[in-house]
Amino acid sequence: MKKIISLAEAGRLITDSSSIMVGGFLRCGTPARLIDEILKNTAGNLTLIANDTCVPEHDRGKLIVNKRVKKVIAAHIGTNPETGKQFNAGELEVELVPMGTLVERIRAGGAGLGGVLTPTGIGTTVAENKKVVEIDGRKFLFEKPLKADFALIYGTKADKFGNVFLSGTTRNFNTVMATAAETVIVEPEELCDEPLHPDEITIPGIFVDYVAV
Amino acid sequence: MKKIISLAEAGRLITDSSSIMVGGFLRCGTPARLIDEILKNTAGNLTLIANDTCVPEHDRGKLIVNKRVKKVIAAHIGTNPETGKQFNAGELEVELVPMGTLVERIRAGGAGLGGVLTPTGIGTTVAENKKVVEIDGRKFLFEKPLKADFALIYGTKADKFGNVFLSGTTRNFNTVMATAAETVIVEPEELCDEPLHPDEITIPGIFVDYVAV
Amino acid sequence: MELTKEQCREIIAKRVAKEFNEGDVITLGIGLPTEVANYIPHNLHVIFQSENGLLGVGHRDLSADGSSKVTNAGGIAVTTKPGAAFFDSLTSFTMIRGGHVDATVLGALQVDEQGNLANWIIPGKFVPGMGGAMDLVVGAKRVIIAMEHTNKGEPRIVKRCTLPLTAAGEVDLIVTERAVIEVTSQGLLLKEINPLFSLDEVIASTGAHLIVPDSLQNLVA
């Protein structure tokens, strides 16, 4: 059985200077209520790892607006003008990573691999100061694994064993982030009394530490 | 729409000296009827990439017994004594790969990555003649991607778009092999008239070339 | 000949829409490339892949609100076509980087004679991030650039990109309102020209050498 905790308790787990991975692609499949709980507390200096920084009014976008983040690692920040503003003002560090590289780096962290060898970014500024490896006549960029203190995961349904089902395009980064953090917290839309059917599980409970409701 | 073909037609696609990936973990989740079709034809000198060589009486095990295979790449061959016998007689080449490395090498092939950096095999004979890379003080083995001419995939259900659902522990290597071959053939237990629900798809149809019934 | 921005976009989107084969899997970039979907011939079945995790993108779902569970890569709620599949970002980029997407259509700031593409950084301007574009350009079997021929008269097709690259040597075809140009190992091959423009006009508005074949086709949008 996984520890079922309240959203408030979950929010308090995130402390100053934590690194947090947050699932979601813009507003789709993102643990919005967990973010709101973080905002009720004082945790700042966070490192935010996410596909994007959403929009200023929603979930992880609000972490930026409220200046809780010191560094962003993301593939896209264009939908949240506040991210660019703070970056330009020197208040926020931003590491832009190609989306396919970001997801592979997180997977490497979660799967115990030493890194990623990707053709993406070769010949671009993304390759600057990185090792380029030639394999069978083609160039690949070595990219490092990514891990985090916390992963905040959205679930369409979850059970008490921590198993998660994700519907539609809500899967996005949630599945892979659930493997790559020290503490994984799921915010399900629905907590089911009965266990999910083993065939319909998107994230096996083994990866999940807390279900926050 | 994917080309729906007969099992017999599918079997004839496999020609001499092809490399074939075959899904399945022992007898579970393996395209047994496709193998039988190969055996009805003359294709030999095959390179077989699979988790194991099953047992002599079943599916890919029969390919070994019938001497259709010149090389095996697998994690385990112990359940098919014929594999060891042919290997000892110098009739069959065998490359043993740790299971987790095998699945990652196939994934790298399918996902366009340059290879795998794994801690598995460091300090063992598996590391012989391979590049060892030190990353942040830990040693990782560089392993090459694997691709094949054909992937023979089991499906519990499939639809006409090539989408596949896999039940129970039949997923095993089927999901990843479907990404890593030039031509991917699925043998479903059931071909559904209606499309599968997008949420219940284990292998998206984009990876599948033929559904054989 | 002066065309409005809207006319340019329509010509480009319509022409790109003719580039596909039955069953092709296509990922469209945001902006102009998205409009290509509106002009696919009705008897041609292609499948649109959305990098956020959807194969079989339908049309905009006007009944959905901001909390929709099925969106495209722009965050817009969409419907799905029969045979659609949902998947995670890992699988999405296995498709994209692994060569399982037949074609991608992207916009550009600059494209050059070597097929280099620059479409993500304008120096001095805010950089929104490359998103999935770098993976798409490297991984898709065919990279089609859909863009207006010039930027306020300034050539976008150049000898050598001066802006930071998105990917090196990956562009296959350039479609503008004036011409269709193929990137070959010999250089940029002019394939079609919009009869609204003269050959001289096209050459003059292009910052790179164009190989002009004897049999130049009309660009039919």
Add this chain to the structure above:
Amino acid sequence: MELTKEQCREIIAKRVAKEFNEGDVITLGIGLPTEVANYIPHNLHVIFQSENGLLGVGHRDLSADGSSKVTNAGGIAVTTKPGAAFFDSLTSFTMIRGGHVDATVLGALQVDEQGNLANWIIPGKFVPGMGGAMDLVVGAKRVIIAMEHTNKGEPRIVKRCTLPLTAAGEVDLIVTERAVIEVTSQGLLLKEINPLFSLDEVIASTGAHLIVPDSLQNLVA
């Protein structure tokens, strides 16, 4: 003291079964390690992971035939426990290699003072393959070796493995019918001894130096 093979296996399996904590995820190797599942205390909830793609392995499913869709890594049809999950080999080894499995129990041919493990090749004999063992030993948080203390009188716990390694320096604990031994940076620390054997007997049947602490516990199976 002479124990039968069955007695040895029962002592070892029972003793290993006490090594787990509530909620632990455990992957058992084939052979003797599999028997550990039979002795887990009833009030302790642990989850068995099977490398072929199952979390929450139940017992042997006697109602199933050879075509069962739910098997363990030995190909045996099994039932599932409430909360079970199915997944593919990729996810299975993400769990295993990524450090998400709390403990693995494996057999051994040799283990040495540095925690090196040899359990997959006997020179001159047929090599069945390492299966998932190399990944398990490298990836599981805790590696427990469950084996008979000697092989027909020949020590299995040695100074330095002479057989080809499965993994280097990954073993944490060795449980035999005679003793429980921890692998430490100082060497092999004798923790418990089966009262059926004298300390001299244990030392004599071990091919490596054993650190013997003042407070030596009884091995209670």
